[in-house]
Amino acid sequence: MIVDGIINGTALGCIYALVALGFVLVYKATKVINFAQGEIMMVCSYICYAGITTFHLNFVISFIIAIVFGFVLGSLLERLFMRPLIGYSVLSVVIATIGIAMVLQAIVGLIWTFEPQKLDPFQVSPYQIWAVSISPVHLWTIIITFTLTLFFFLFFRYTLIGINLRAIAEDLIGSMATGIAVRKMFNFTWGLAGAVGAVAGVLLAPIVFLHPHMGAVGLRALPAAVLGSFGSIPGAIVGGLVLGISETIAGLYLPKEIKDVFPWLVLFLVLLVRPEGIFYTYEQKKV
């Protein structure tokens, strides 16, 4: 039972980690929490669903279409709504992302109605590995998450764009002065976050039903991002895994009400002890 709990928890944690990754990518570059991340996720999984049911495409192809769509959607949102707000208070920008979230929910509701839909492309029978049975969704979630983590590690380490993004996160004005195209990079980051959101959405869809309010899971992933000190990519992955596993195991022993708020309780305790999260590098503050 504990082993099953750990495996299910790892899968759940991987999804938290993917959503948190979207938050972290945007926060790292632009210092904004994108409350529409959950909704971008939801829209992309609907696109994948439409690819399979309406256009009768292969799952892999519609998955790729969803990812591309996520990239385009993310960069489009940045261009339309975030760029005019550069330099205004963080709160205004955050409220703008909440507005985006509402509009996306409404558009999906208009197209696909508020009825829950089913998107389950993976085969049903669980794999047997030694004595442990693991469902294909969970296995693929874990594999894809770790591949993506590796990809981002290499991307930020070795590619020019990744290095530029790191420079922007370090010092915005300085990177502007050295001639990095900061706006293009912001745009690219939002696109990247959208694409990650698409992956998370399609992987999440088999676990919860497709529904316009599905993006609420995005809020549950926020503790994961905070645990790993917003702005750190390995932090987001570790935070997501810690929360997923602890939540699933807590669900085995504690009443449902406590299980539902478990991430927040963990967050409460961790922030009291270590307000900067686990993976924090200290910064100087000017007064």
Add this chain to the structure above:
Amino acid sequence: MRTFTIKLGKRKLRFSDRMIKEDDEKRWWIVPLILGVYLLPFVLDEYSIYLMHLIAVAIIGAVALDILCGFCGQLSLGHAAFIGIGAYSYGILHMTLHVGCILSLVLAGLMGAFLSLLVGIPSLRLKGLYLAIMTMGFVFIVDESIRYFKEWTNGVEGFRVSRVIDLGFAELNSGEVEFYYFIYTLVILVVVASRFLLNSKLGRAFTSIRDSDTAAEVSGINLLFYKVLAFAISSFIASIAGGLMAIIIGTISPEDFNIWLSINYLIMLVIGGMGAVYGAVIGASFIVFLPELISGLRDSFFPPGTELAVLQYLIYGLIILVFIVFEPHGIYGRWLVIKSYFKKFPFNEKRIGRMAWILRWR
């Protein structure tokens, strides 16, 4: 008093900041405004009076949030939790324990102020968005605890609260004109009190914490005391708003106090203009009135059969987006810009620049 000098060619213009000072604002319009508020029920129908009740609760709640976010700069998404605590405390005190109305309203406020210590003390260590996320967690925790303590709160089935408030000399039924006068007297009290708060020593301390808490601490402001106080004052008022909300809507359930309520209050602040009491008032009235406007629009602009909920989401989201992209400082911020344009009329910065540019050639 500071004086500015501006060189226009060979001439020098001197003027002091008293010419553009905020404190010299004219207050003559307050009397007709209050009179207007009190005379409004004579021209409204029953439903509009009910709507005005909701606007009043929203104004009290928004001003409370403004004290915390706008004055003291502590970004809080936990407002719904305090409104919920207020509503349920009032309900339990009045309905289950049979405490008097006014006393239980005040006790509900104190309950909210006491529980705000849970968030207020960690706020010493958490800044900005971290605090926002932790207070958001507080909303979820309060929500689930309301569901968990079923024998007190009746869980998801909803808790019935009497819609009558007994003032000792009169019994007021919510939804009626007498209750309207009662609640708007409270609104005016809260608005006036928070205006005084903003201009008192306390308010100055709050604003200096908002601008930079490190600098405030260095100049001798006790951060722990003032931050906890800001949380306590804000949630005291918010909990009273929650109690009034319970009286007005009659049946309260945990879903009424979810995270969207907090977000709604933040939206009111941002749309109205943060850090200004009048901004909170304007924003609250606007946001509560918006769904009515949308359902009015639906009949004239959209094909019949469009789902109202979807439409409300769409238009609500679009209006928020448009407002923020074009007016990030809110309605009150724009009003101040317009006002100061007329106030220092010949001396606007643009105009001075243009004149200097012209006079250069002389």
